[in-house]
Amino acid sequence: MSVPAFWLRRGVLAGMAFPLAQLFGALARWRRRALRPQRLPVPVIVVGNIAVGGSGKTPVVDWLVGVLRARGWHPGIVSRGHGGRIEGVAAVPAEGDPALYGDEPVLLARLTGCPLVIGRDRPAAARELLRLHPGCDVIVADDGMQHYRLGRDLEVAVVDEATLGNRLLLPAGPLREPLSRLAEVDLVIAHGPLAAATRAAAGAVPVFDMHLQGGSLEAVAAPGRTRPVAELRGCRVHAVAGIGRPQRFFEQLAGDGIEPVPHPFPDHHRFTPADLDFGDALPILMTAKDAVKCRPFAPEDCWEYPVRAQIGSGAAERILEKLEDGRTTA
Structure with a gap:
């Protein structure tokens, strides 16, 4: 997507919008505290980002589904369905119309062959997925980091340094959440080189590099x-x-x-x-x-x-270890 030029630097326009960014941040914090997460009977892995714009989440979801299947899990996917015309929740067929269901859900359905349900209401979409596919034992939420009504067991943040811009919150900059949010997730996947400050913001959370390989x-x-x-x-x-x-x-x-x-x-x-x-x-x-x-x-x-995500050694193991620890303690 095309972003405003002032999101790339901390200039006059970003400064003028800074009070609104502070208000946005306060509302986001209040919303996160006020919303009660809805837990599901199966674990949920959220793949998301903290900035507006493409960071490479779709290839990560495709990669993650492959990792889960290889370990014997039966994943399903929930997604927003952005760009489609569906109201409510709906299952997405692999040969579905992108104008109806959204381009990314149709692409993911074709790439993964997974059951996939879209809906603005992510918990409702997840419940519909489990109703239609009771054998599903783990849900991957595509682009769901800020949808706090959906309870989650793991969070994977996909970060592209180029999308962080001036590192200010909306509307002064491109961030949906502050950079410090990276220290709260389970792992960070870096699409391309990250600045030292971004890696530092993740704190003790491990950062794994990713590149896309064409076929x-x-x-x-x-x-x-x-x-x-x-x-x-x-x-x-x-x-x-x-x-x-x-x-x-x-x-x-x-x-x-x-x-x-x-x-x-x-x-x-x-x-x-x-x-x-x-x-x-x-x-x-x-x-x-x-x-x-x-x-x-x-x-x-x-x-x-077509491209496939190549992600640094250890990322899959960390996800599976956390997921299976939760399975044994449930």
């Missing part, structure tokens, strides 16, 4: 038709990204030796055929989150660039 390209209009990324090294391509931080996608392509012609769009953008009409024969590359929305009208030479 083979997949034709957006014809899933199953693939080509190696290496075929496009040294080539110019139209790079389409309607995600929280489009620049990261463009940089990743450049790191693979591809010359991107950047086309950034707002986060959760609803694409139309005209958005992909660039008037030439260059290939089009886009993120998986955008591909789920463009599949019905994508040109033949339009390719999804």
Whole structure:
């Protein structure tokens, strides 16, 4: 998403908004104390962040589901369904319409094959998930850190230094919660290098590094038709990204030796055929989150660039240890 320029520095506009940021912080603290968490009969792992904008939560949720399954758990996912039109709660089919259910939930349903329920009311979504899938024994809450009505057993904070900006609370800066919140979670996953001050803010909470690794390209209009990324090294391509931080996608392509012609769009953008009409024969590359929305009208030479989270050694073990300690003491 595009953020105000004054969120990047502590200038005059940020200073003018600072009293509102103090009020926001006070209201957030009051809300957190006032809300009574609703506990569920299975453990809940929240994956979230403290700042507005993309930090890489979706690949982390995909990674976490794989970790849990490998240990014998049966995970389900709850999500907000941002960008969709569903009111109330609803199960998301893997081939669901992103305009109806939201792009990220549909992508996660396709990536993970997990049962997934969306809803603004996260506890209600979680209860519906358990009703529909009684075999589910752990719930992963996508982007649920500030939804304190949903009780949680573990919190995973995903942090991208570039989204922290001037480190002030909304509306003076991009933070939903103060940096000190990182010291209260169970682990921090750092998407890219973190400043020393950010690592220090986490205190004794372990910080694990993450990078996204690309795989083979997949034709957006014809899933199953693939080509190696290496075929496009040294080539110019139209790079389409309607995600929280489009620049990261463009940089990743450049790191693979591809010359991107950047086309950034707002986060959760609803694409139309005209958005992909660039008037030439260059290939089009886009993120998986955008591909789920463009599949019905994508040109033949339009390719999804899938990525998987590679997370530092020890992160999975810490999550499983905490989760299984809770299982034995319950």
